[in-house]
Amino acid sequence: MIPTLATHTPDKLQQAYQYLIQCSYEQAVCLYEQIIQAEPENKSCYCYLGLALLLQGKVAEAQTTWLIAMMEDDETQAADWTQELTEVLIGESVRREAIEEYSNAEIIRQQIKEFSPTNISNLLHLVQLIIQQEKYISDELIELEIITLLQSEPPVEVEWEILSAVLQAVLDVAPLHPSSLSLAEVCLRYIHEQYQADNFINILVPIAINTAYSLKQADIGASYLKLGLKIDGENRELLFYITGIYYVLGKYQTGIETAKLVYSLSEELPDIVFASSLILKGLVSSGGSNWQAACVAWEQHESLLKALVSERSLSITPLQVSRIFNINYFTPYFQDNPREYRILRNQLAEICQNNLAITYQTEVAKYQADRSQQKIANKKLKIGYLSHCLRSHSVGWLTRWLIKYHDRERFDINAYLISCEPTFDPLHDWYLTQFDHVYKSENLKQVTEQIYQDEIDILVDLDSITLDLTCGIIALKPAPIQVTWLGWDASGIPAIDYFIADPYVLPESADEYYREKIWRLPQTYIAVDGFEVGVPTLRRDDLNIPTDAVVYFSGQRGFKRHPDTARLQMNILKEVPNSYFLIKGDADEEYIKSFFYELATEVGVEIERLRFLPGAPSEAAHRANLGIADVVLDTYPYNGATTTLETLWMGIPLVTRVGEQFAARNSYTMMINAGITEGIAWTDAEYVEWGVRLGNDENLRQQIARKLKASRRTSPLWNGKQFAREMEKAYEQMWQKYIGTST
Template sequence: MLPKDTPSNLTSWQQEADIYWKKGNYTKAANLYEQAINTQSNCKSYYWQLGLILLLQGKEEEAQTTWLLGIADGEVEEVEQWTEELVQVLTTEANRQAAKEDYAVAWTIRQHIREIHPTDIHNLLHLIYLSIGIENYTAEQLNEYEIITQLKNSKVEELDQNLLLHLLNKLLVHDPINLSSIEFVSVAVQKIEDKLALVSCLIPPIYQIAYSFAELGVARKYTEILLNVVPENQEVLRTMAQFSTELTEYSLGLEYAQKSYALSKKIFEKVIDYHSVCRSLIALKGCDEKVQEAVEYQEKLLQSLVTESPQKLGGAAIRLYSSSFFFPYARDCAEKNIKIRSQVAELCQQNLEKANSQQINKYRHKLSQQKQINSTKKTLKIGYLSHCLRRHSVGWITRWLFTYHNRDKYEIYAYLQGAENRNDSLQQWYINQATKAHVYGIVGTEMAEDIYEDEIDILIDLDSITLTNSCSIMAMKAAPIQVTWLGWDASGIPTIDYYIADPYVLPENAQDYYPHKIWRLPQTYVAVDGFEVNIPSLKREDLGIPSDAVVYFTAQRGFKCNPDTARLQMKILKEVPNSYFLFKKFGESDILSELLIDIAESEGISSDRLIPIEEVAREEIHRANLGIADIVLDTYPYNGATTTLETLWMCIPMVTRVGQQFAARNSYTMMINAGITEGIAWSDEEYVEWGIRLGKDEKLRQEISWKLRKSKQTAPLWNAKQFTREMEKAYEQMWQRYIDN
């Protein structure tokens, strides 16, 4: 008989014990099981349950002793059976605790299962998953548990596919850089049956690794692992193309882009993939004839897309924003480029609004309600959205605006994309400077909601179409006034209200074809108080350049290299005796070197006068290295921007060719706002004439350098405080217009 103070009915006392157990009253539950064991010592399940309850009380040694007592008197076969029963009891409770989100308890239980069955792959996978959740995971656990070996030896049908998928995702988010993680993933992906689910699960964290962790090489390694199991998956091929090109392996990037394009069937797929082809081609070859043809073909694809106007693009709509990104590198056709960009943006907007109608309507409703309430507010909330508020061109320039903003009149909010795991001193500076800063991964989706909840009055997009995620956020229209500034040309997104410019960076008639209202600041659309400069790593003698030689230099990346402009540069070099041409080497720039050498030889110039130099790791050294140059020769149809600012700050004369598009007028507005006109060319002929004149006239070069040094005290380009006041005035006027309308 059971003891007098326990229920006489076996089922009822177990139910009572179970109630105590689930309520966490382990003492009473344990008492019932102890009494049951005293009454029926041959019922082994009581030992399993009592030991588990003791374990839940934190009495691990007592728990193990109880289980051993239950097993001690058994034969081999009985012990095996009882062990399996014990493991099942522990597994059931571990799952129950995990469902309650008591992950630490579940982990402790599974550790005991591991002691009993050290090779149980299902339990080991759970252990790693729980370890990450309770933040006691270390990469050594993969080796300690021998989990990779166990996984290799496991049959696919033995594995919990969902568990393995979730663990892969969690591991890539938590500890992607470790070599053990890479080895684990390389084995695990081969065990996943649903390959589409595998790709969907891993691609987002892989992009986080690339851009939030800033580990492009590791991200591509994971993508290669995926590619081994899904060699014709377009998503993986596109990712490989993107990462390879960014790692300056341009030929490989082109190969993957072409493979993906060959698999494309729908017009929007062709547009996305051929954009990737153009991207790799330009990076590999500069804007040569083949690239020009590729851009023209991409334009035809875009025209077909716009004509068809597909209404169900899903996530592809976001990617289409950047589909005409490289047009300004290949041609100076402002009106034509902006028209197709705006048409594509309108198509993306239609699809995005259908997919997010409830959220967008919520924003619109609230904004209309708040308009009258906010009409008398004295402090404006200004939000800055970018993935570049760090050691990046945009980051170096925007910091002056953050420095000089009037905090009595403006609250400054920062929305930093791709910043979640990035260790960057300038990024941290921005976070510290902001009234409130939000830090996201590269694929964060909550930004629009945060902007809405923060009740931002004016949202400034610093990315334009350089990051498609930024485009989708701006398209949601979570702030009443939305502005594009600095990062690139106007995006064409219909929800953008204003595009910041100045009297020079856009032609007078630009409003005729720009979709946004152009807001021209009175002097310059950009200003800085200067740049940090380190010790140069380049010396003339190390490059074999005589001390009395004239050194021409171009500081632009390879995809700004245009054969027509390169030919003009070689004509200059030919006419200036004892002159040399330095250009930056980027990745597979042997092809670009060959292009320049071919052009030089066609102009009768020895290749010895062309000297490639390696890219340096830090911007401060790059700026110092500019001092090796006597004259900087700008690119066309895509000028320098930050590189021009740096050149002028270092007081080096330069020659720029002015065009019609924003990208072809950056250097022009900066030179004007630095107080010099020498070197501004309005035709190819003037470009060559200025290049020759500056090369031959040392006195003129000295005069320009002197003017640039003097300009640091007076010129608009170097007066970031005054520039900030002008931006703030623009914000005030934008706000007043909004309230009045």
């Protein structure tokens, strides 16, 4: 707002204002004082004179100047002048914000607050400026009484645009602070139009997800989603997300009931199938007595999957596609039937890729175009690793040895990290220092384009179907060669060329039903140099277990506890006198106890011989606590993987039941590669026999422990450098095959 005065030369007013915006404050002050001396009734110039003094840092002089201007005014005139001053200051603050002079804009807004402390719009802008300068400490909403003002009756007048913008900014920088949740809650009373409700929900959802998963504060994440549900209690998207958070919190029954509501609200088949998978996830994850209901839900779910496959729709939305990618995640936990499972898995993945190809047809066409410029026989290969797990996670613990030993003379290695911003994670921080380039994003198009622009030769998918965004990136095929390794079984996505395995984890017969070419490394598909082991936090006497007792242990998540295998474990316990069973894992404590108590009673085992362990304070402590066990009993049809490696590293005998599918052969390949055959069972009867034999034969247990300790020096399982060379050799052979030269 430029001052205008009919009785004074406009040129001087214009010049004074130019001095002001050019930050020539002394000259501006001098000129405004001249104008006021000539025409003291010109109150507008007092506004600008005070503003120039304020921006010089002369706060008291500025306030005195404004006070002088209103001294001779009556109440009405003073109010009018205050309004004019406010408009002048707001106008200049807005101009300063536009040119990113946030500090000066804040100084001006602070002065507005002094004579207009309840101007909610000004206070909200003030918070915005503090956040933009990275000075926000989360107390400002309380100190400025913003929440109190917004709670007042009747409601204050406030523009939704500034209120929602501040809400977004506050939640971005301080989602965990109680005042942030209070601000979100009070915003509800200012929502009057549908677009405002949609805007509010769109702000809350990503914040809730980040809070629940990345910041590991699931309860706060759920609180944000509940605010959205107050607006629309049947919003399927909100219900989808809050169901997942309930499961993270261990509130399985609440999550299951919410998932059932989602199911009842779903109309399109892709949404119905996804809702079905949410119900199934809750039933399986809670473990225990829900297993029978889970079996019924799984059979119904399989029927829905087959109906979805038979439709072969090409009108599935990208959001629906992202959910279909991992919609049959739980099948391997129910049965060991890879031929049937892989066919369905491959069909679902193909449907997803075909639908994405329509949505992203421009990108797909570009990525499929001639890449002859990359086809150089003996070049330094560019390897890209794509994952959300390069942190304190099983994939993070196991991948690090390959990354550590990569030959940087022959390979450039990039990391493409998705949804990976853990708080205080030394392993993640280590990864950030190991790659030539690290790219972080949660945007499918951005990550895919970056991989393409980086001219990655071989893209290694470490997630498989454990993350929908990874699946979407892989399906667009931004790299000429794409490989799945480690994170799970193969995804079945047509854009994947190879699945890395070994001769033990996948027999030759598996070639018949895998879409991907199985690339078998000569010995093992995984190797590590070892694990960090901390100080034990549990002793036998803490658990009231005699020192001479035989202690069995099983530490797996709830959905790996198939009742048939758990029953076999109870039979082992029954046959070994003075034996106890330690049970640890992520599941509903009430359900898992009920589950094992029922099985123990059925088999004839005293429930007093069962112990349920809490989580350890760290991975290193968990490994140290394994030393309390004499024998570890593996799960089937889904074995342990990282847990098996940890068990073998700690020198503890393991009993595993070998099956046909990848998930049922992990422990088998690891034991073979550690030089151990004792404990490998091919039938249920052998599983019980080995469990009983190892429990009763202390000498055999000691013999196995010695062999496992010795294997640290000779086994390919514990040789990360050798494994890195084998992986690199595989990469080079894949490349030679791609460019059409002999291997």
